[in-house]
Amino acid sequence: MILLVPANPLRPRQPDEHFAAEAHAARAAGLDVAVVDHDALVRGGDARRAVASVSGSDTAMYRGWMLRSEQYAGLADALAERGVVLRTDGAQYRRAHELPGWYAALASLTPLSVWTRGCERADFDRARVELGAGPAVLRDYSKSMKHYWDEAAFIPDLDDGAAAWSVARRFLELRDDDFVGGLVLRRFERFASTEVRTWWLDGACVLTGPHPDSPYDPAPVEVDLTPIASSVEGLGLPFVTVDLALREDGVWRVVELGDGQVSDRPTTIAPQTMIEILLAQAR
Structure with a gap:
């Protein structure tokens, strides 16, 4: 390889x-x-x-x-x-890289989501009404702006159309030419842990570790992958990462799925470990 x-x-x-x-x-x-x-x-x-x-x-x-x-x-x-x-073809990459490609398979395991095609205000308002009143998190098909949480990610109440669109407008300014696909609204859920990044080869989890944004924060308890394993396998994707967080009620939830080729490796995972994973896939 x-x-x-x-x-x-x-x-x-x-x-x-x-x-x-x-x-x-x-x-x-x-x-x-x-x-x-x-x-x-x-x-x-x-x-x-x-x-x-x-x-x-x-x-x-x-x-x-x-x-x-x-x-x-x-x-x-x-x-x-x-x-x-x-090893991953173009269609497989799109399914992993863009939320609409993987959402249906993991819908019961991840926050309720709706999305638009493009970034027009009218389409955004239709999606906002479809998801319903309450807090939400905004992103596009491939990425959020969570580091700009209050101004370009978190919407306190979707019933407030003007305030919600203000967040969307700032998100679009920040994403600029990197904007992908459409606007995605995800129901806000409260998590009790930092995110955990899991790595999957041909539907099997081969590595569990911290998220790159918090490489020194271990998971508070052992991650139970049983509820998601069959759904990830059913996607039929060669190499993906699944980011998980523990919800306040003790349920592990899927925060993100991405193509493993472009998923960052946390500094606490040795490069040799990553290569061992890739070699295992090659075999």
Whole structure:
């Protein structure tokens, strides 16, 4: 298997510093490592140029910065022209990367959600009314702005249309060109723990650890994956992460599902551990 990582913008033949440790661990484990020009892929839209340094005829796994679904599809197509097949295809990436792709399978395990196509006020208001009065959390298909909680994420009451739209407008300002798909409203639930990140290969959980935003905060109790295991397996996705948090009533809830290739590794998990996971998938 080939491990693909973003290139260092200043040293194009070297891995980006953020992924250098995983690249080094991969080489030590006997994997081929190749770099992808992330800027060419994202800003220039030139997927063929982005993979110009990739050679060989093998299955590949990407470990890098988040990509829009159409950018990932372009990456997959450009690699296929060179005889390299991504383990996760474009359709699978979209299902994992965008909430509408995975929500139905996990609806009973995650906060009630509704969404729009695009970002028009009228569509937002229809979604707001559909979800009903009460607090909600706003995001788009792929990301929230939780670090701007009070101004661009949390809506205290969806019945207050003007205040809700003010949060949505600020969210759109902050996301700008990175906005994906539509506006998603998720029913607010109170959690009693920090988030836990779980890693899944072909529907089986292979690693449980902290979320990258809180790498030194252990889960308060052992995570019970039994209620979600069959649902995650049913998605049929090769490599995903599922972020969980313990609700106040003691029930573990799915906060997010994402493609594992673009899910960050918490600093407390060794890069060698991540590579061992990828090798297990390759087998």
